[in-house]
Every structure is written in structure tokens, then in C-alpha cells.
Amino acid sequence: MDSLFSQRVLKARRSxxxxxxxxxxxxxxxxxxxxxxxxDTFPRDILAEISADEIRNNHHKSLQYTxxxxxxxxxxxxxxxxxxxxxxxxxxxxxxxxxxxxxxDLVAKAFLxxxxxxxxxxxxxxxxxxAFNAFQGQLAGVPLLDDGMDMDVLEQQIRNIRDNRGRxxxxxxxxxxxxxxxxxxxxEKRRRLLEIASREGLLVVEDMPYRSLRFSGxxxxxxxxxxxxxxxxxxxxxSKLLSAGLxxxxxxxxxxxxxxLVTMKQATDLCTxxxxxxxxxxxxxxxxxxxxxxxxxxxxxxxxxxxxNALANHMPKGQGISWxxxxxxxxxxxxxxxxxxxxxxxxxxxEHDVAYVPGEQFFVDGSGQNTMRLSFSLVSPEQIEExxxxxxxxxxxxxxxxxxx
Numbered sequence: 001m002d003s004l005f006s007q008r009v010l011k012a013r014r015s016x017x018x019x020x021x022x023x024x025x026x027x028x029x030x031x032x033x034x035x036x037x038x039x040d041t042f043p044r045d046i047l048a049e050i051s052a053d054e055i056r057n058n059h060h061k062s063l064q065y066t067x068x069x070x071x072x073x074x075x076x077x078x079x080x081x082x083x084x085x086x087x088x089x090x091x092x093x094x095x096x097x098x099x100x101x102x103x104x105d106l107v108a109k110a111f112l113x114x115x116x117x118x119x120x121x122x123x124x125x126x127x128x129x130x131a132f133n134a135f136q137g138q139l140a141g142v143p144l145l146d147d148g149m150d151m152d153v154l155e156q157q158i159r160n161i162r163d164n165r166g167r168x169x170x171x172x173x174x175x176x177x178x179x180x181x182x183x184x185x186x187x188e189k190r191r192r193l194l195e196i197a198s199r200e201g202l203l204v205v206e207d208m209p210y211r212s213l214r215f216s217g218x219x220x221x222x223x224x225x226x227x228x229x230x231x232x233x234x235x236x237x238x239s240k241l242l243s244a245g246l247x248x249x250x251x252x253x254x255x256x257x258x259x260x261l262v263t264m265k266q267a268t269d270l271c272t273x274x275x276x277x278x279x280x281x282x283x284x285x286x287x288x289x290x291x292x293x294x295x296x297x298x299x300x301x302x303x304x305x306x307x308x309n310a311l312a313n314h315m316p317k318g319q320g321i322s323w324x325x326x327x328x329x330x331x332x333x334x335x336x337x338x339x340x341x342x343x344x345x346x347x348x349x350x351e352h353d354v355a356y357v358p359g360e361q362f363f364v365d366g367s368g369q370n371t372m373r374l375s376f377s378l379v380s381p382e383q384i385e386e387x388x389x390x391x392x393x394x395x396x397x398x399x400x401x402x403x404x405x
Contacts, residue, residue: 008134030387031355032374035179035330041296042243043283050282054275066274068266069258070096070250074281078236078250081289085211086225087234092255095262096272099249100209100237102265104131106251107170107205107233109264112137117161117168121149123333123362123371125179125207128172138166139364146324148175148185151192158200171197171204175223176211177329180362180373184327190223197231207235210329212293215301217327230254238280240330241293246276300330306381307332307374310388316396323374330377333359335370337399342372345398354390 002010054062069075075094082089097103104127112118114136120128122141129139140157143150154171161168171193175185197204206223224232230253237249251261265271283289308325311332315321320337334356336342343358359371376384 008136011133011136026353029350029353029355030379030383030390032376032379032384032387032391033355033357034378035373035375036378037240037244037330038296038299038377041299043287043292046283046287047243047279050279050286051275054278054282058278062275062278064274066271066277068095068262068271070094070272071274071277071281073285074248074277075250077281077284077289078252081284082234082236082252084290085222087222087252089252093252093258095251095258095265096277097249097251097265098247098269098272099239099244100207100235101127101131101249102268103235103237103249103251104128104205104207105134106261106264106268107235108132108135108137109268110257110260111169111203113167115166117166118170118172119154119157119168119202120172120364121174121178122365123180123359123368124172124364125174126361128207129364132170132172137170140168141363141365144178144181144183146183148183148189149173149193151189151196154193155196158196158202168200168202171202172207173204173223174207174209176208176220177213177326177331179210179329180331180357180359181333182324182326182329182331183333184217184220187220190221191226193223194226194229194231198229202231204232205235206232209235209237209240212241213297213300213330214328215297215304224252230257233257241289242280242283246280248272248276248280297328300328300377302381303376303379303384304332306384307376307388310385311392314389314392316392316399319399321395330375332374332376334372334374336372336395338370340395340398341369343369345394348398349391349394352390352394354387354394356391 074096075091078094079089108131112135115138117138117140118132119140119142121144132139140161142154142157158168177184204223224234234252238246311323322335324333343360346358349355357373359368359373
């Protein structure tokens with residue numbers, strides 16, 4: 001049977017994170033693993049009212065097929081929302097997707113031939129690397145510093161690819177509160193990225209699932225808002241802002257790019273569900289998405305503070321341990337001494353009823369073995385305190401283990 005599968009399928013690997021999450025299903029485990037929004041942030045009562053009305057009174061539209069591009073009312077509301085952030089598009093420059101993961105799939109399908117290069121950060125979002133790998137893209141990693149990609153290394157990587165007769169096409173970035181590291185890029189690096197992309201003739205894929213979830217610090221301009229050449233493809237999603245289960249997102253780009261993406265999407269699913277599009281559109285028309293976001297950010301800020309404080313209180317001191325203190329998003333990134341391998345430490349953590357995501361899953365070059373991603377979104381401050389206490393014991397045992405061997 002294997003001989004009938006395509007080479008693309010045979011080379012594909014299931015998400016390591018999804019597989020690891022199966023280990024954390026015991027109710028006694030405090031899990032910092034899944035990057036899942038807090039369900040109490042979903043406006044369920046409002047969505048329930050809209051849904052009932054749509055199904056009862058507008059079923060001829062909300063339960064029917066719709067256009068591949070997406071419902072015009074929702075596209076217009078997204079255009080308005082992005083314009084408030086100084087990103088300006090018209091109707092023909094926006095396509096609705098099944099969240100941003102489908103956006104990644106469509107971009108990869110539209111731009112990548114086997115062997116084409118995609119530059120991404122070290123670490124980077126695992127769902128993006130899976131999408132690019134599925135279309136046989138070659139991934140080149142660039143170190144992620146506290147203020148964004150190392151731009152000197154980015155330029156060197158582009159030269160290396162071309163020197164080896166490769167073809168770089170895309171630079172994939174999550175510049176605001178990145179999954180997994182929580183890093184927010186400086187404005188200087190956002191501008192320099194565009195300069196490099198322009199000089200080298202590349203496109204930038206700006207993934208922004210967490211951009212609106214800022215709860216401290218000053219906002220930085222979206223890379224797309226600085227783009228004067230149409231080089232930036234924006235991936236937008238409602239998953240962290242309104243509801244993950246709606247599976248709704250959008251791509252915003254130049255009209256010629258969107259036209260090609262529409263063609264690719266027609267071969268994938270014909271259209272995104274009309275009902276969920278209508279729910280999101282009416283929520284934005286009848287309520288304020290911006291106000292809703294402002295109401296949920298304090299909830300995440302309390303959890304962020306609880307995690308950062310618990311790490312400071314419980315982690316072993318003087319052991320070369322550090323972590324990020326993100327100004328938004330859902331993640332804290334923990335770095336341990338180089339001899340600690342967080343993937344092999346996972347079994348010990350599960351024995352202590354705590355879980356995380358080993359960091360090496362997010363590195364396309366096999367590095368990052370001493371790192372981990374911690375999500376504070378789905379657990380209470382009390383669970384965070386207890387869970388980090390357990391994790392600190394695991395880390396302490398792991399550091400001391402080689403010395404007693």
C-alpha cells in the first residue's frame with residue numbers, strides 16, 4: 001500500500017506536540033502544553049443568540065454554500081479591523097480561510113516548488129513548518145533574539161541558499177508575541193526585514209494570531225503597515241480573539257496574490273462555512289471586537305504575571321535558567337542549562353503530574369534541546385503556582401542527576 005502514497009505523504013510527520021499532548025490527558029496533570037485559549041473568553045451567550053437567529057431566520061444563506069473568497073460582510077469587517085491598525089486593504093485583497101493554518105497551507109501551495117527555501121526563526125511555529133514541509137519546502141533557520149530575528153544571519157542565510165543554487169521565496173515571521181517564544185520584534189527590525197525582502201525579491205508572511213493580545217508595553221507597527229511594495233502576506237485569525245472552534249481566519253495581500261490563493265482554495269474546500277462567517281460578521285457588526293479583546297487581555301495578564309512570579313519563586317537559582325516575560329500572547333519560553341534535554345525530561349515531568357512542550361520541536365535545525373514552551377492560557381493562577389512548583393522540582397532533579405551518576 002505504501003507504494004501508492006505520494007512522496008509528500010510518505011515524508012510527512014504527525015505533529016509532535018499533538019502526540020505529546022496525549023500524555024497529558026490524566027486529570028491530575030497540570031498542563032502548560034497546549035496553546036489553547038481560555039474558553040471563558042469566548043462570548044458564548046452572544047454567539048448562541050446570533051447562531052439561533054441565523055439558523056432559524058437566515059438558513060437560506062447561513063446553511064448554504066458561499067463564495068470561495070468569503071462572505072462580503074465579514075471581509076468588510078476584517079478590512080475595517082485591520083485599518084484601525086494602519087493596514088489598508090480593499091475587498092479584492094482579502095480571502096476568508098479556515099483559520100490561519102489553512103492560510104499557511106494555501107501560501108505554501110501557491111508559492112513553493114520542491115526545494116524552494118523558506119526562512120524562519122529559531123524557534124518558530126510548528127504548524128508553519130508542517131505546512132511548508134508538506135509542499136517540500138526547504139526550511140532555513142535564523143536565530144531569534146529578544147527583539148526579533150538576527151538580521152545579519154538572515155542576510156547570510158539568503159546568500160548561502162543562493163550560493164548553493166537554491167531559490168529563497170518566503171520569510172515567515174510571527175513578530176508579535178511569537179508562538180513559542182513570546183518575543184515581540186522591535187520596530188527597527190520590522191523595517192529592516194522589509195528592506196532585506198525588497199532587495200532580495202522575497203515575500204514576507206506575517207502571521208498575527210496574538211498581535212491584539214497585548215497587555216503591557218507599547219504596540220509596534222505591523223510589518224504590513226510599513227510595506228509600500230505589496231511584499232507582505234498577512235495571516236489573520238479569530239481563534240485567539242473570538243473562538244477557536246469557529247475555525248475562521250483571513251489572508252490579506254495584493255489582489256494578484258489573493259486571486260491565486262482563491263484558485264488554490266477552490267481545490268481544497270470550495271468555501272469556508274457560511275454559518276461561522278455569519279456569526280463572526282454579525283458579532284463585529286452588532287458588538288465591538290476591539291472592546292471584547294480589551295475585556296479579555298486583563299485575564300491573560302493575571303495568568304502571565306502568575307507564571308513569571310512562580311518561575312522566579314521556584315526555579316533553582318544560579319543554574320543558568322532564564323525565561324521570557326512576554327508583553328502579550330499566551331506563552332513563556334524557558335531556557336535551561338545546556339546539559340538538560342527537555343524531551344527526555346518529559347517522562348519525569350509527567351511522573352510529577354506536570355506537562356510542557358519540549359522546545360526542540362520548534363527548531364528546524366535540531367537545536368533548542370534545552371528549551372521548553374509554557375502556556376499560561378488554560379490554567380488558573382493557583383494551578384500555575386502549583387504546576388511551576390512541580391516543574392521546578394523536576395528541573396532540579398534533572399540538573400542534579402548527572403552529578404550523582
